[in-house]
Amino acid sequence: xxxxxxxxxxxxxxxxxxxxxxxxxxxxxxxxxxxxxxxxxxxxxxxxxxxxxxxxxxxxxxxxxxxxxxxxxxxxxxxxxxxxxxxxxxxxxxxxxxxxxxxxxxxxxxxxxxxxxxxxxxxxxxxxxxxxx
Numbered sequence: 001x002x003x004x005x006x007x008x009x010x011x012x013x014x015x016x017x018x019x020x021x022x023x024x025x026x027x028x029x030x031x032x033x034x035x036x037x038x039x040x041x042x043x044x045x046x047x048x049x050x051x052x053x054x055x056x057x058x059x060x061x062x063x064x065x066x067x068x069x070x071x072x073x074x075x076x077x078x079x080x081x082x083x084x085x086x087x088x089x090x091x092x093x094x095x096x097x098x099x100x101x102x103x104x105x106x107x108x109x110x111x112x113x114x115x116x117x118x119x120x121x122x123x124x125x126x127x128x129x130x131x132x133x
Contacts, residue, residue, distance in 0.1 A: 002065070002131070002132075003061055003064055003065045003068065003131055003132065004040050004061045006109055006131045007042065007061065007105060007108075007109070008032065010108055010109070011029055011042065011105070011108070012029040014108070015029075015104075015108050016028065016029040017029070018044065018100065018101045018104035018105070019104060020100060021096075021100045021103065021114060025046070025047075026046070027044045027045070027046045027097060027100070027101050027104075028044060028045050028046065029042070029043075029044055030043040030044050030045050030056055031043045033058075038062075039060055039061075039062055040060075040061040040062065041058040041059065041060060041061070042058065042059045042061065042101075042105075043056055043057070043058050044056070044057060044058070044059070044097075044101055045057070046097065057094035057097055057098060057101075058090075058091070058094065058098075059091045059094075059098055059101055059102055059105070060088065060090045060091050063087060063088035063089070063090060063091050064088065064091070064102055064105070064106075065132065066087050066088070067079065067083075067084065067087045067088055068111075068122075068128050068131070068132060069132055070087055071122055071128075072125060072128055072129060072132070076122070077121055077122050078115065078118060078119055078120075078121050078122075079112075079119045079120050079121075079122065080118065080119035081099060081119060083119075084099055084102070084119070085099075088102065103120045106120065106122075107120075109127070109131065110123075110124060110127065111123060111124045111127050111128050111131070
C-alpha cells in the first residue's frame, strides 16, 4: 500500500475537514490531483481573512512519503517543523497550514499524534512501514 492509497481510502469519504492546530477553524478538502512529474497533490482550502474569499493550498504526497521513510530509516519518533520543512519544502511553502494538514492526515491514519510546539510524534512505526510498502 502506498501513502496515497491509504489516504485516498479515507479522504474525502471519511475525513473532508482538517482542524487547525491551535484555533477552532477548519481547512477543507478540495481535490486530489496529479501532475506530469508523477506528483500527487491533495488540495485544500480555507477562508481568507475577510471570511468571503478562499485560499487554496496543496500537500505533496511524495514529500510526506519521503518524510516517513526518513524517520523510519533514522529511528526518528518526534518530527518538528525544522525537519518537516527540510524534507517537505513544497508542502511547507504553504506556511503553517501545509504542516497542519499533514499532521492531521497522519493522525487520521493512526500513525501520529500532535505534540504542540514540539511537533508531532510518530506512534505506530509498524503501520508506517506497511503503508510505505
